[in-house]
Amino acid sequence: MTEIGILAFGAYIPRRRLQRAAVHAVNKWFAPGLSGLAKGERAVANWDEDAITMAVEASRDCLTGLDRAAAGGVTLASTTLPFADRLNAGVVKEALTLPDAVPASDATGSLRAGTSALLAALEGKQTRLCVASDLRKARPASEGEMVQGDGAAAILVGQGDVIARVVATYSVTVDMVDHYRSSGADFDYGWESRWIRDEGYTKLLGGALRDALAKAGIDAALIDHAIIPVSVRGVAAGIAKTLGVRAEAVVDSLTATVGDTGAAHPLLLLATALERAEPGQRILLAGFGQGVDVIVLETTEALARLPARRGVRGHLADRQEESNYQRFLFHRGLIGLERGMRAELDQKQPGSTLYRHRKAVLGLVGGRCIKTGTVQFPKSDISVNPNDRAMGTQEDYPLADRLAHIVTYTADSLSFSPDPPTYYGTIDFEGGGRLVAIFAEVSADDVEVGRPMRMVFRINAADEQRDFIKYFWKATPASEGGQ
Amino acid sequence: MARGIKDKVAILGMGCARFGERWGDDADTLMVEAFEEAIADAGIETSQIDAAWLGVAFDGINIGPSGIPLSIALRLPNIGVTKVENYCASGTESFRGAVYAVASGAADIALAMGVEKLKDTGYGGLPVRSRGLLFDMVGVTGSAPGNFAQLAAAYRTKHGVAKDDLKRAMAHVSVKSHANGVRNPKAHLRKAVDEETVLNAPMIAEPLGLYDCCGVSDGAACAIVTTPEIARALGKLDLVTVKALQVSSSNGWELQQAGGWDGSYFHTTRVAAAKAYEEAGITRPREQIDLMEVHDCFSITELVTMEDLFISEEGQGWKDVRNGFFDADGTIPCQIDGGLKCFGHPIGASGLRMIYENYLQLLGRAGERQRKDPPAIALSHNLGGSPIQNVSSIAIVGLEDA
Numbered sequence: 071m072t073e074i075g076i077l078a079f080g081a082y083i084p085r086r087r088l089q090r091a092a093v094h095a096v097n098k099w100f101a102p103g104l105s106g107l108a109k110g111e112r113a114v115a116n117w118d119e120d121a122i123t124m125a126v127e128a129s130r131d132c133l134t135g136l137d138r139a140a141a142g143g144v145t146l147a148s149t150t151l152p153f154a155d156r157l158n159a160g161v162v163k164e165a166l167t168l169p170d171a172v173p174a175s176d177a178t179g180s181l182r183a184g185t186s187a188l189l190a191a192l193e194g195k196q197t198r199l200c201v202a203s204d205l206r207k208a209r210p211a212s213e214g215e216m217v218q219g220d221g222a223a224a225i226l227v228g229q230g231d232v233i234a235r236v237v238a239t240y241s242v243t244v245d246m247v248d249h250y251r252s253s254g255a256d257f258d259y260g261w262e263s264r265w266i267r268d269e270g271y272t273k274l275l276g277g278a279l280r281d282a283l284a285k286a287g288i289d290a291a292l293i294d295h296a297i298i299p300v301s302v303r304g305v306a307a308g309i310a311k312t313l314g315v316r317a318e319a320v321v322d323s324l325t326a327t328v329g330d331t332g333a334a335h336p337l338l339l340l341a342t343a344l345e346r347a348e349p350g351q352r353i354l355l356a357g358f359g360q361g362v363d364v365i366v367l368e369t370t371e372a373l374a375r376l377p378a379r380r381g382v383r384g385h386l387a388d389r390q391e392e393s394n395y396q397r398f399l400f401h402r403g404l405i406g407l408e409r410g411m412r413a414e415l416d417q418k419q420p421g422s423t424l425y426r427h428r429k430a431v432l433g434l435v436g437g438r439c440i441k442t443g444t445v446q447f448p449k450s451d452i453s454v455n456p457n458d459r460a461m462g463t464q465e466d467y468p469l470a471d472r473l474a475h476i477v478t479y480t481a482d483s484l485s486f487s488p489d490p491p492t493y494y495g496t497i498d499f500e501g502g503g504r505l506v507a508i509f510a511e512v513s514a515d516d517v518e519v520g521r522p523m524r525m526v527f528r529i530n531a532a533d534e535q536r537d538f539i540k541y542f543w544k545a546t547p548a549s550e551g552g553q
Numbered sequence: 554m555a556r557g558i559k560d561k562v563a564i565l566g567m568g569c570a571r572f573g574e575r576w577g578d579d580a581d582t583l584m585v586e587a588f589e590e591a592i593a594d595a596g597i598e599t600s601q602i603d604a605a606w607l608g609v610a611f612d613g614i615n616i617g618p619s620g621i622p623l624s625i626a627l628r629l630p631n632i633g634v635t636k637v638e639n640y641c642a643s644g645t646e647s648f649r650g651a652v653y654a655v656a657s658g659a660a661d662i663a664l665a666m667g668v669e670k671l672k673d674t675g676y677g678g679l680p681v682r683s684r685g686l687l688f689d690m691v692g693v694t695g696s697a698p699g700n701f702a703q704l705a706a707a708y709r710t711k712h713g714v715a716k717d718d719l720k721r722a723m724a725h726v727s728v729k730s731h732a733n734g735v736r737n738p739k740a741h742l743r744k745a746v747d748e749e750t751v752l753n754a755p756m757i758a759e760p761l762g763l764y765d766c767c768g769v770s771d772g773a774a775c776a777i778v779t780t781p782e783i784a785r786a787l788g789k790l791d792l793v794t795v796k797a798l799q800v801s802s803s804n805g806w807e808l809q810q811a812g813g814w815d816g817s818y819f820h821t822t823r824v825a826a827a828k829a830y831e832e833a834g835i836t837r838p839r840e841q842i843d844l845m846e847v848h849d850c851f852s853i854t855e856l857v858t859m860e861d862l863f864i865s866e867e868g869q870g871w872k873d874v875r876n877g878f879f880d881a882d883g884t885i886p887c888q889i890d891g892g893l894k895c896f897g898h899p900i901g902a903s904g905l906r907m908i909y910e911n912y913l914q915l916l917g918r919a920g921e922r923q924r925k926d927p928p929a930i931a932l933s934h935n936l937g938g939s940p941i942q943n944v945s946s947i948a949i950v951g952l953e954d955a
Contacts, residue, residue, distance in 0.1 A: 411675055411676055411680075412676070412681055412696075415681045415682075415694065417683055417689040417694070419686075419689070419690060420686060423686045423687065423690070424690065427687055427690060427691075430687075430690075430691060431690045431691055444810060446805075446809040446810065447691075447809065448687065448691060450805070450809075454804075454805050454806060454809035454810050455810065456804075456806050456810075456813075477707065477815065477816050478703040478704070478705075478706045478707035478710075478816035478817075479703060479706055480695075480699050480700075480702035480703050480705075480706070480758045480759050480761075481756075481758065481759040482695050482696050482698070482699030482702070482757075482758040482759075483755075483756055483757055483758060483759075484678055484696035484698055484699060484757050484758060485681065485694065485695050485696040485699055491756075491758075491759070492695065492699070494693045494695055494699070495703055495706075496703065496707075496816055496941060498812060502812075504808060504809060504810065505691075506692060506693050506808065506941060507693065508693055514759075518706075519706050519707065519710040520710075530690070531694075540690065542690065542691055
């Protein structure tokens, strides 16, 4: 088999879903015109998430049941990368504990970055993990705030037992500036929505889809899943109708539940489609942004054999309603709250130390003594086993994907947290190893001695003095939603 | 076991500053206040001091590094002054330095000082600080109450104690210390509280409420030590001697070996206690120890410490606490001076403050709070760090013949 195609998919949608009505209730005095959008909910990343952490979680979901070593390369596509000059995909690579001998690159520049990365991977020969992730940021009381959402999706591309093969690809590039964000700017500037709809979506996107289908010689009516990632109501359906795509084939845009996740959205919808597709079905995928990418795929029998994963479905089910608009604004840095002296803690993360301990810090790799089997975190020269102080006997032992159980815990209201109280405690990993960890996404009912926890990659703290984000792993209840 | 230091060193004099919010004073003033009492008690001249140790934990925030701040504040005669820092055991560590110097014969008279000026940090509670580069990357920078609060969930789970029962036992610890603090003119907090007040206080770190936490205070305490022979030559009749000094530091076992430690107790305290009892020749601590000052940084800490010191049976400490075993008029009073909870907790001074109270009680000089049946053997205990990674120190002092 030398055919290149899709080997696996994964998704990540943050657990909190901000109720749009709660947003509008606060802002309607100023922006009453947004009332039409004040329905449903949108996914909001927690304060300790960003495009990198969400990409890691989507990638882990994608790699469920697969040998990590298969990922011969990583591309992280995003328009909201936390670092302008530090390979963001490099952090993802470390968190996934992929070997050093893998190429990794960031793809950015437009909301089309996700499909462009996927296109490039499909045209290559290596197995490559294409992950797209965006944490959208819009001004309060803007349309963007209402329609956008945060999330990530990962697609593993390669040769072998593909779950979907490529039927056709097509790409056009046109410098149509429907919206833009200058380097260093916080928010998008958008042009008139009617112009974008008519000239952008209908003519440019619709035209490219028509041309792509014509080039491939595929009858639009044979498309089973059409991904036209436009959140403006009726646009995707209108384009589909014009093309001759069956109405029921149009993949739900997740507008009501997640919101538009930007560069991640086409891949997130592709994950949705792959979740629902039967073998032998055709998927039409488009990405829009200063041009259009079109990819036509056909699912295979291997799709049915793909190991179960949380996927979009699992993440949609694992939701927590959020009606606290002020908390959302604070977590986005859009309002300042008095954080107190404990927020002043200055902990520099020296580059040399992080580099030396990158496997432990970014990959949660501990040590296992080859003599006694004792597992510990972090590794050390002399084993922690008090009955056998073996020296230099520890091999790498990844802990991130192991289930853990709470040994003890507290909910700390004194230490600073953007989302108090801080839940943390001691956890023991199945198979050995112990950690004192912060708990993510928990409330009082989630914590008790013995409860199962799984690890998630999160922001540990932001060094505001040096503008550096420090990442580490946190524990979250294992029983919440999905697998 | 090593030969130990039992009865090799006597306390010549002690002093303690009034603890509290000493807004008008620097650390220097507090050290001088403690020192003046101690040297008057010792009946010697400053020039007779051969060596000194200074215990202070937040040096960067209050007095700066090295032993120089002590040397300057007391105008010591260019002797060696060593600064020690071992979290909340710093005060006891300075005492250990001075005692060991005398026991070795390297010094005839040595000074131990502990001081902390916490109220200039601006924090309610202890300031947060780095614990080293790797820890800062992978550890949880929780608050002190958050770190110690974790004892509770593990303790009640292990011993099958209902949440409410444990909370009430913890409350009794605080009610007791407040009642004791009322009778101590040097204590920071001198107001009694009732159990309901403690139970209904705002939550600081589940399940520790406000009254489950000790305050942070400014303060200093000081000891001057020498050999029993020199003490007698200087005219001292009733001698309080050092029976045992033990320190145990975590070696990573609690944190790193899953399943090894259950989070409900202090491994280091048990190690230090066993060694201290052996050094002091104590075989039945529940019967032989008359008085205790333990590191009651939080109510749950005092409760589990009663078991770690082998005073209460494992899993029964909460019952002893509720039954008044450790009350001022109980079998073994614990924190008869108000403890960290109410006397206060200026980190570097606390270990010496405890020894100070024990010293006063042993000599019958504790005033209104003096234990009626006079104690002969008294124990003090400190914990620094957090349950999962800590240093534990124990000092047993007693009448020379006890």
